[in-house]
Amino acid sequence: MAARIIDGKALSKQLRVGFRERVARLVEQGVQPGLAVILVGDSAASKVYVGNKIKACEECGVRSLHIALPADASEAEVLATIERLNADATIHGILVQLPLPAHIQVARVLEAISVHKDVDGFHLYNVGALVTGNSIFPPCTPYGVQLLLDTTGIDVAGQNVVVVGASNIVGKPMGLMLLQREATVTICHARTRDLGQHTILADILIVAAGKPGLIVPEMVKRGAIVIDVGINRLDDGRIVGDVCFDAVKEKASWITPVPGGVGPMTVTMLIENTLRSAERAFKAVDSDEFQDWEAPTVRSP
Numbered sequence: 001m002a003a004r005i006i007d008g009k010a011l012s013k014q015l016r017v018g019f020r021e022r023v024a025r026l027v028e029q030g031v032q033p034g035l036a037v038i039l040v041g042d043s044a045a046s047k048v049y050v051g052n053k054i055k056a057c058e059e060c061g062v063r064s065l066h067i068a069l070p071a072d073a074s075e076a077e078v079l080a081t082i083e084r085l086n087a088d089a090t091i092h093g094i095l096v097q098l099p100l101p102a103h104i105q106v107a108r109v110l111e112a113i114s115v116h117k118d119v120d121g122f123h124l125y126n127v128g129a130l131v132t133g134n135s136i137f138p139p140c141t142p143y144g145v146q147l148l149l150d151t152t153g154i155d156v157a158g159q160n161v162v163v164v165g166a167s168n169i170v171g172k173p174m175g176l177m178l179l180q181r182e183a184t185v186t187i188c189h190a191r192t193r194d195l196g197q198h199t200i201l202a203d204i205l206i207v208a209a210g211k212p213g214l215i216v217p218e219m220v221k222r223g224a225i226v227i228d229v230g231i232n233r234l235d236d237g238r239i240v241g242d243v244c245f246d247a248v249k250e251k252a253s254w255i256t257p258v259p260g261g262v263g264p265m266t267v268t269m270l271i272e273n274t275l276r277s278a279e280r281a282f283k284a285v286d287s288d289e290f291q292d293w294e295a296p297t298v299r300s301p
Ligand SMILES: Nc1nc2c(c(=O)[nH]1)N[C@@H](CN(C=O)c1ccc(C(=O)N[C@@H](CCC(=O)O)C(=O)O)cc1)CN2
Pocket: 048, 049, 050, 052, 095, 096, 097, 098, 099, 120, 140, 141, 169, 231, 239, 258, 259, 260, 261, 262, 263, 264, 266, 267
């Protein structure tokens, strides 16, 4: 029997209905949630993703500020832009679209973002919080995958989960989030020998390698849940994942499509984090939580 489809577009649509209600409640209390998106350079793919984020803000009633800097913008200019947004009380979330041009140090830029506005969850403090299981802003793609997995009704505790890809924005945080939920996690990467020997053991297989056609049916256990995080643009203009969808769906129990699986959830969870930030900032004003809210001390860039 062919796998059931985990529809990220449909789940996103459903979640965004709830987001509009949360925005309405915040607005009633005098808070207009705001997200700032910084794009450096003119990568066509990044423009599409930033466009999707701005559209999602519009759809949910979140104010968005799109700051486009030229590809030759200096690191100092990017840092100054972030400093200005950190100090702007009308902005609850700040993100810098990745990748950045090579002359800019990603780590310095990410660490300049206020931990309270780091809705991508990429700041070292938030990464550390994820390690200890106290995540403030879970990174959007793994957070989206977690919700997609929840829709299958399967408890990940004790399951063999194999994550293919060890990036800072998907593979590593994904592994940590699943470990927190007591899954048995294996992270594979470009240097892993005999990838199929690992993937075949997966009850849940999450692939974020950026290699079209990487996962073929012989590498998948019958009945596995397969989550495809890959987004690859082929020469003919098609967008495909890392999994041979048509063949693998005959073996899996659940599978995400590309497009329409994980991608839309990444954007949706960004709005979730932005709303959480606005809600937290509102609550912090005159409650005891204010102390906790101000507590984290982080190294300045
Ligand atoms: N600052 C960040 N940079 C990057 C992140 C991130 O989470 N934060 N993730 C990726 C890109 N990304 C979001 O920024 C992203 C990728 C894909 C999609 C998406 O909706 N994909 C669609 C297909 C869209 C298309 O290409 O036409 C889908 O899968 O259905 C959204 C966001 C790297 N950078």
